[in-house]
Amino acid sequence: MPPADPPRVSVIIPAYNSMPELTRCVTSAMEQTLGLDKIEIIAVDDGSTDGTGPELGRLARTCPALRVVHQPNSGGAGAPRNTGLDIARGDYVFFLDSDDYLGPDALRRMVAMADENGTDVVLGKMVSVGGRAVPMAVFQHNQPRTDVFSSHAYRTLGCWKLFRRSLIERLNLRFPPYRNCEDKPFTAAAYLNADGVSVVADYDCYYSRNRENGNNLTRTAAGLTHRMDGTRLCFETVTRYVEPGPRRDRVMRRHVEWEFCGPLRALLPRESEQEARERFYPEFRRWALSYVTEGVFQLIPPPDRLLIHLLRTDRYDDLMTVARHAKEDAGRGYLVDKGRVYWCHPFFRDPARAVPDDCFDATDRLPVHTEPAEAAWQGDGGVLRLSGHAYIEHVATEDPGTQLILRPRDFPHPGLRRPVTVRTVKGLPGEGSYDKAGFSVAVDLATVAGGDPLDPGVWEFFLDVRAQGVSRTVKLRQSSGDAHGARTTPAHRAVAGRSRYRHPVVRPFFSPDGTLSLDVRPDPNQFTQTCHVTRTVWDASARGNLIVRGCLTGQATRHRGAITLRAKDASGSVYEVPVHRTAEGDSTGFTARLPVRPLPPGRWTITLHANETKETAVVPHLDGPTGTHWFRPSRLGRPYYARPLPLGAEQTLVLRVAPVRLATALRRRLDPRKFAPSQWGRRD
Template sequence: MPAPEVTVIIAAFDAMPYVSRSVGSVLRQTLGADRIELIAVDDGSTDGTADELDRLAERVPLMRVIHQPNSGGPAGPRNLGLDRATGRYVFFLDADDHLGPEALERMVAAADENGSDVVLGRIVGEGGRRAPGSMFRRNQPRTDVFASRVYWTLNPMKLFRRELIDRLRLRFDTGLSIGEDQPFVATAYLEAAAISVVADHDCVHWVAREDGNNITAQEHGARTRVDLFRKMTGLVAAHAPAGPGRDTLMHRHYAIELRDAVLQLSREPQRELRDKLLHELADLVALHWTEGLAARLPAVVRLRCHLIRRRLLGELLTLVRWELDRGAASYGITTLAAAAAAGPELRIENGRAYALYPYFRDSALGIPDDCYDITTELSVRHRVDSARIDATGLRLAGHARIHRISPRDVTTGLILRKRGTDTEHRLPVRHTPTPGLGADEDGGLYAYDLAGYDVTVDLATLTPGVWDLSLAVGAQGIVKEARLGSSRADSVTTATTTLVTEAGTAVALYTTKPYGNLSLDVGENRHRVRPHLRVTGAEWSADTPATLVVKGRCSLADRPRGALTIVAEGADGAEEHTPVEPASSDGTFTAQIPCTTPGERELTLRLTTATGQWSVPVPPQPSLNPARWRRLGLPWYAKPLPGRDALTLRVGRVELLKAVRKRLTRR
């Protein structure tokens, strides 16, 4: 029997009734049960989990159940499963959770197509469990820990190439009672040839158990949290040289593991042990502290690190209580409180925003303002409500505001930046009222009643190139930029709109991938005019002699009036133009082409402006027979000529003597 594609390892301890659904989700994979090896390790369960696993295995040839005494955590059972794995890939699934039906098929395909050693499938939470999301905003065929947000999820529910695991001799750290998966996953990330992200399918369902016994929901002690922070920062320092890359990875541990360590420190009843652990944390924080790291951290994390480094235990505990009172929540299972964190009050000074965390400008402590400066953390919330473009201009309307900054002294403007250059145009907008905007946010504390904008872009001012559209949203001296278009009203289409201006310049308004931001293509850099010109057929008029009826479509959104014609060009270069005016909103047209001029004429659909010209041939019509009519009592004809790239007609008077000879010859 060939080796399985994937070995799924389930470490189970007292997981009833969840384990039945977990195993069932593996057996129902579209990859096929015959391509999956399932190893379930019962870690000394006492609630019937062991019997349930044995019952399920009786019906599944490729499912093996291993029983062992309780080891105290998932590391040992996972390692035992790894020792027995034979699949090309390995996937770790917690007994509480379950897979989406196509999860393994999609992840294996991503790994095979991209040569990836690790594949992340989108995680969704169930029962109130919070799942990581920043790394799943789009599919990523090949990425790494520095070019994406994958490092912010270090749980092991991912697809790993077993060759990588064996080569690195990766195993879960049985010495860690919490976060035992982090060294395993982080090392695999850092050593992987490539990492893939499958974001367009719900691959892993994270379930919050009703009894609250998910391992990540348990408090553990301050010592274990400090040890985990030490372990992970040391691992990062060993794998990534000092610099921006290392700072990027350290950010995750200073923001999450350090915070959780401080939380547990605040719950430690022994003052002597608290002091000892605080000193250990102070040394660890200082060991890897850089200005680059500080610049990446949110202000509250900088404040936390400042208090730790100065060993200010009382002030640190005050900050923890302040956060708890406002419902700060942890990554994964909620650790601090179930409610979403309420933001601090703000002070706006000289174009900077300061959060009024504890001890702001306390004269005795002298904590730097930088520990409270959240200006870079403020987000712009915006929406495009209207985007209309024609041959004269682009008109945009919507609203934009800086979250938690009331729009007083508003200075919002539109920015057009020419991609690949330093060229930019800044246009003022007309500020419009937006009564009630934001009333359903932040308890209605902030009013955004003048956040609307209305602006028109004169297309004639733009030179050829791709122009990206952004807003510089300003209020109370604070200015934040945001690319425009990712948020839009339902009435605003994402379809590309292409037109030709009165000056003869091709312009396309389109949305970029994957985020849907707005850009203007001036001069056919990416969006061509010619595909918008199409002839669908030609036939002789049933009512008007010597008239060819040409049908087609011009799908341009706009063009100069009279610029579109059917051109009949003779061998001597002489041209006859018949204007074409689409009669419906979809651009379809019917043109009546008189064919009375003697000679050969090649037919073309042409858009002509003062500065440019676009043409498509009227295609040959194999079923078009010659036309015959009489003029002044004499017979005339028009017939298509074979072997031409465009429909070419020969028009002439029938020579009676030749016609008689041909008729006699046929007899």
């Protein structure tokens, strides 16, 4: 008899004295819409004494997909999770703590997200039950494919996620035998080696709760003794998988703030003098010297910078003083001096302490509050009127000089600046400190770019918020929408002005994070009236060549000026090839062949241009295979790919050109089902 197909997901539940929460936890896995034929549930009883074992036995008798394993108590959740991993057969693994439970459609949505985007880790939206803290920043909107360097994913290192099991086995990942922080090194290693991370934010996937009896491991193993080994392994994991530099600094910052400085401040004063001085302090000092680079130091907040400075300079007594008074010193207030904002800690500018001002500089860490109250067209032209308020917390709005900035989303640009009119606004917190935080500005989008309209693309609004010489530049975000979460923006409008695109169409919108943005596109009724693209395909006889065919009508048939097929990347680089005409009846047919192999890696927008009239036409999305690949001898034979990225309602053709990740290519070589031209580059 052939073996049964492996399940899509193995749900692993470590359980120790988990009643009464256990029943809902297990039944939430049994009731998943993904179907029990696609799920295996592995519940590991870690030597429970409260009825957890019998309850698991009862549930197993009602569900053939539930497998129960009993083992002696190990003292932590890591060992039972490892037991589950050793026998798991699923394509994916999901770790579900016995205190918590799943939303009914959670696994189906997460598996679909991983399958559709080829990602190795999927985060499902977490919900707090009974006040237990859960991460929120990463779940603002769905993210089909991201990574830990361009999202907030690394803020949540709990293992309550969907992991591709092949990733776990390739890295030989298992949980260390610690009572606390055992899941952070595991998740960190998976993140840093994952071929993409996805986020499901539009459905409540995971409900996190505290036990009624309060014996969650995170509470009962909260001392430094149970944290040091896990924290040390976090630092070692990052050092192992990320090269030194800004990327490592951004990842390491999380561990310095959460696993290092937080516990030091809260827990070190609770230890005995001997334990604190002889056991824990030397280890904290070693971490400060080994892992907190200058890049990390500049990223962390002043309270943490002060601790790191005292550790580096070997000042145990001052460190303990700061830690013991951390709560009362947190509310000491701030001083504005020469365009910088400093935390007024008792050590600040105390000659006897001799701590550098840099340890107290909070300028770049202060929250900036912005709120666009109005965004509307002014008259019938292209003037967009904006108003709202913006202020830097703890900096009174004296001598304000805020400016509005427009920047393109996809490539570096200094920004187009416009001064705003300062307005008085009431009702903000701070007892009148922010009365001059109001602003209004009218932006003529027909002339904003040096007398021209904006180039096509997505442009975002920023505010350079200034007061008392302090300047902070942030995105202009609307914090929330109406009762349904919707945010209202003006309708799109064609903007007249001097431009090679004649009258570009501007569509204001709010991005998922609430940033006010503009989608600028060529008027589709210009050149497309005289140019019709009929086919876009890859050349079957010469890999890496894009063929565009179509016909010219109307005025385009009467002028003989050159027409080119143009590829333009986000930095403004342009590559053009001529369009060749062939007479076809009453219209003029054309063909263009664009070699994409010479294009540098990046995103290339494909358009047609009539050089005589300066008109442009979009090239639609490919109707043939979705991608192509080739080898570049000049790059040691490394494979490269090009694939289309559909963009917006017009489906304008945008090609992504990039090298194929060699590990991914090798895995696909070993799996013929995935090795096809249409799949090249999907995960890269």
